[in-house]
Structure formats: structure tokens, C-alpha cells
Amino acid sequence: MHVTREMFNDVMVPNYNPANMIPVRGEGSRVWDQDGNEYVDFAGGIAVNVLGHCHPELVKVLNEQGAKLWHLSNVFTNEPSIRLAKKLTDATFADRVYFANSGAEANEAALKLARRFALDHYGESKDQIISFKQGFHGRTFFTVTVGGQAAYSDGFGPKPGAVDHCDYNDLAAFEKLISDKTCAVMMEPLQGEGGIIVPDPDFVKGVRELCDKHNALLIFDEVQSGVGRTGHLYAYMGLGVTPDILTTAKSLGGGFPIGAMLTTTEIAASLKPGTHGSTYGGNPLACAVAEKALDIVNTEEVMQGVLAKEALFRKHLDAINEKYHVFSEIRGQGMLLGCALNDKYKGRARDFMMAATEHHLMCLVAGANVIRFAPSLVIPDEDIELGLARFEKAVAQVVNAEQDSAA
Structure with missing residues (x-):
């Protein structure tokens, strides 16, 4: 069957609007489309392909485990899931893991x-969940309601209750909102979809102290910031604040779908047998791949490399901005960076992303005003240089079109 981009429109629900080209092969930080055109990948599958495409060690483990055992369900346990859980607890504050x-x-x-946990320890009245405006926590009805972008949760009927939102980095507003009725506070230690917003360290410490004061659990959503992306295995490690519950996914599987929730023994005790579950969660195939991805990422060499690559990105992006004057700032940490557009180009992040694709660079947006880069943590420096040369051409294209229309 010859597949075309037009067929997408005939067979898919119209909730996505993908690029016109169809990628068919990837290796490292390069991708090729149906016509054999080569692209540099700064998107990383939205911060997922932590080791690029088809990393030889991940391919090897996938093939080995694929020939042994794929799926069992949680009526049985399996070796890869136990090994991965042990490595995650050894590397973090947590004692217990749940796989999704x-x-x-x-x-x-x-x-x-x-x-x-709040019901078990404090009774029914302690049910408020506080999260932050522009936060993003997923697309299930509960998580999208807790997420701080109403446009994603409006229009689907009554929302789960007792969920309140606060401005990120506004400790005074947060202090007014939290009380003894608060059971949990959910936050990203670096806001991703909301615009690559780095938190004020004092804000994070203040949130932790107020959670302690009111016996509320602090949940860090590290789905995007975790597994080495900020130059720490998890972003909380660079903030000097430890959450009670941490969630991780995206980079954890290096491209294979897996998610995990990490917490302490005491808190985990509230999920007794039968209270929660997942048919596929913790399957041996996903856990084997994730274990190998974690082994490779959780090394001094890769972590130091992330910070060096961030510096290289910033140097070139600053040079592009000196020439074209389109960004108000370069935000983010490690290999999660955002180019925030200035007032002149406000709302046009997608235009830059589309132009980048035309120049054979894959990148992302984070809202209407931020171009987002979330490449492989081991992207070669020459791919960074090539990708940013292509990005400069895309920036020039948008700027020149703007000037032409003004003339």
C-alpha cells in the first residue's frame, strides 16, 4: 500500500494537524522522509527520544526481550520491571514505583x-488539589482538569471538582490558596507546554514548606523535565527540594511507551491491592528498554554533555538573535530550551516551526509564543551546528516575509 499524507485526512480523527512530509526512518538525530530528504531532529518526539532514533543498545535490548517475553499482565510480575524499579528507587528519593x-x-x-492518602489519614474533607496556570499534566479528564489550560478541558461536561489553579512563581498567591483542606499540590519543576518556564528556587522551596505546614503532598510532574533533560537525572535534584510523589515518562523509555509514578513506602501504602491498576503497565518489553535507556543516561558523561550542549545551543541562538532580533529571551535548562518571541513576532511560534520544517529541521512550539527544542541528550555537536544553521535560514525566511509584507 502506498501511503500518502492525504490519506491521513481520510482515515484519522482530525485532532492532529501533522506536517506535510511523512518520516520513515531515523538514526541518531537525523530523520528521513518518504522522498529521502534528511532532517535534523530537535523535537525528539516531544522530549521522548532521549538517545535519538534507533540507538543500537536500545535496538539490541528490544530485539532480545522481544524474543523472550512481551506481556503478562500484573497477575504476574517480571524481571525487567523489578530491575527497573530497583534502579529508579536507588537513583531517587523514592522507595516504591508504579508503572503505567x-x-x-x-x-x-x-x-x-x-x-x-488524604482520605486514609485525614478524612473526606481534605480533597483540594492545587496546580498552576499554564501547567500541563496530560489529556485524561482528571489530568487535563488539573492542568492549567482551560482550553484543553472545557467543553467535555462537568469537570472533576476541588481543583484550583494558581500563577506559577507567585508564592503569595499560593499561600492564600493552600489550607488544611489541600490534599496535594501538583507542579512541573520546569513548565514545559506552558512556555519552558524555569521556577524561582525560592518559590519551589516555599511551596514545599507550605505543603509541609498543611500536610499536603507535593507532586512533581517530571514527565518532560526528567531523565537527564535538565542536566540532572530529575529536575528536583537541582532545586534542593524533594517531592512526595514524582511522575516520569517521555524520556524514560527512550521512545518506547512507559510511565512511572515514584513515591515513599508510607504514601504508597494507600494504593492497596485493587485500588488502581493497568493492563500493560510494567510490561517486560517496555521495562527492558527503559532500563537500558536509564543505564545509559544516568552517567556523569551524559549529564555533563547535556550542559555543554546547552551552552552550544545558547551561543548560536544568541548569535541568530543579534542578527534578526526575534527573541525576547532563551529559556529553559539542558536539552529543554525555549526561544520566547518578542512583541513584534508575538503569537507566531508555529510560523517559525513550519519554516524550520521547510529547511529540514524538526522543532516544536510551547504555546503560541515559544519555539521549543527538546533533542536527544547525546545529539552530536555537528548536528547541533547543522540544525541551528537550518534554523537561522527559517528565521530569516519569516523575518524577510514580514519585511516584504510591510513594504
């Missing part, structure tokens, strides 16, 4: 656990 298939599912589990 995605970030949204990990967040769903975290929110249900927080509500159940």
Missing part, C-alpha cells in the same frame, strides 16, 4: 494516590 504506559497515566495514578 504514559505521563498522563502516571499523573492519574499520582492524583488518585494523593486523594486516597
Whole structure:
């Protein structure tokens, strides 16, 4: 069957509007489309392909485990899931792990656990969940309601109750909102979809202290910021603040779907047998791949490399901006960076992304005003340089078109 982009419109629900080209093969930080055109990948499958495409060690593990055992269900346990859980608890604050298939599912589990923990220890009245405006926690109805972008949750009927939103980095507003009725606070330690917003360290510390004061659980959504992306294995490690529950997905599987919720023994006790579950969560195939991805990423060499690559990105982006004057700032940490557009180009992030695709660079947006880069953590420096040369051409194209229309 010859597949075309037009066929997408005939067979798919219209909730996505993908690029006109269809990628068919990837290797490292390069991707090829149906016509053999080569692209540099700064999108990373939305911060997923932490080791690029078809990393030889991940391919090897996938083939080995694929010839052994794929799926069992949680009526039985399996070796890869236990090994991965042990490595995650050894590397973090956590004692216990729950496996799911995605970030949204990990967040769903975290929110249900927080509500159940509060019920077990404090009674029914302690049910408020506080999260932050422009936050993003997934697309299930619970997680999208907790997420701070009403446009994603409006129009589907009555929303789950007792969920309140606060401005990110506004500790005074947060202090007014939190009380002894608060069971949990969910936040990204670096806002991703909301515009690559880095938190004020004092804000994060203040949130932690107020959670402690009111016996509320602090949930860190590290679905996008986790597994080395900020130059720390998890972003909380660079903030000097430890959450009670942490969620991780995206980069965890290196491209294979997996999510996990991490927490302490005491809190985990509230998810007794039968309270929550997942048919595919913790399957041996996903866990084997994720274990290998974690082994490779969780090294000094890769973490230091992330910071060096961030510096290289910033140097070139600053040079592009000196020439074309389109960004108000370059935001983010490590290999999660955002180019925030200035007032002249406000709302036009998608135009830059589309122009980049025309120049054979894959990138992302984070809202209407931010161009987002979330490449492989081990992207070669020469691919960064080539990709940013292509990005400069895209920027020039948008700027020149603007000037032509003004003339």
C-alpha cells in the first residue's frame, strides 16, 4: 500500500494537524522522509527520544526481550520491571514505583494516590488539589482538569471538582490558596507546554514548606523535565527540594511507551491491592528498554554533555538573535530550551516551526509564543551546528516575509 499524507485526512480523527512530509526512518538525530530528504531532529518526539532514533543498545535490548517475553499482565510480575524499579528507587528519593504506559497515566495514578492518602489519614474533607496556570499534566479528564489550560478541558461536561489553579512563581498567591483542606499540590519543576518556564528556587522551596505546614503532598510532574533533560537525572535534584510523589515518562523509555509514578513506602501504602491498576503497565518489553535507556543516561558523561550542549545551543541562538532580533529571551535548562518571541513576532511560534520544517529541521512550539527544542541528550555537536544553521535560514525566511509584507 502506498501511503500518502492525504490519506491521513481520510482515515484519522482530525485532532492532529501533522506536517506535510511523512518520516520513515531515523538514526541518531537525523530523520528521513518518504522522498529521502534528511532532517535534523530537535523535537525528539516531544522530549521522548532521549538517545535519538534507533540507538543500537536500545535496538539490541528490544530485539532480545522481544524474543523472550512481551506481556503478562500484573497477575504476574517480571524481571525487567523489578530491575527497573530497583534502579529508579536507588537513583531517587523514592522507595516504591508504579508503572503505567504514559505521563498522563502516571499523573492519574499520582492524583488518585494523593486523594486516597488524604482520605486514609485525614478524612473526606481534605480533597483540594492545587496546580498552576499554564501547567500541563496530560489529556485524561482528571489530568487535563488539573492542568492549567482551560482550553484543553472545557467543553467535555462537568469537570472533576476541588481543583484550583494558581500563577506559577507567585508564592503569595499560593499561600492564600493552600489550607488544611489541600490534599496535594501538583507542579512541573520546569513548565514545559506552558512556555519552558524555569521556577524561582525560592518559590519551589516555599511551596514545599507550605505543603509541609498543611500536610499536603507535593507532586512533581517530571514527565518532560526528567531523565537527564535538565542536566540532572530529575529536575528536583537541582532545586534542593524533594517531592512526595514524582511522575516520569517521555524520556524514560527512550521512545518506547512507559510511565512511572515514584513515591515513599508510607504514601504508597494507600494504593492497596485493587485500588488502581493497568493492563500493560510494567510490561517486560517496555521495562527492558527503559532500563537500558536509564543505564545509559544516568552517567556523569551524559549529564555533563547535556550542559555543554546547552551552552552550544545558547551561543548560536544568541548569535541568530543579534542578527534578526526575534527573541525576547532563551529559556529553559539542558536539552529543554525555549526561544520566547518578542512583541513584534508575538503569537507566531508555529510560523517559525513550519519554516524550520521547510529547511529540514524538526522543532516544536510551547504555546503560541515559544519555539521549543527538546533533542536527544547525546545529539552530536555537528548536528547541533547543522540544525541551528537550518534554523537561522527559517528565521530569516519569516523575518524577510514580514519585511516584504510591510513594504
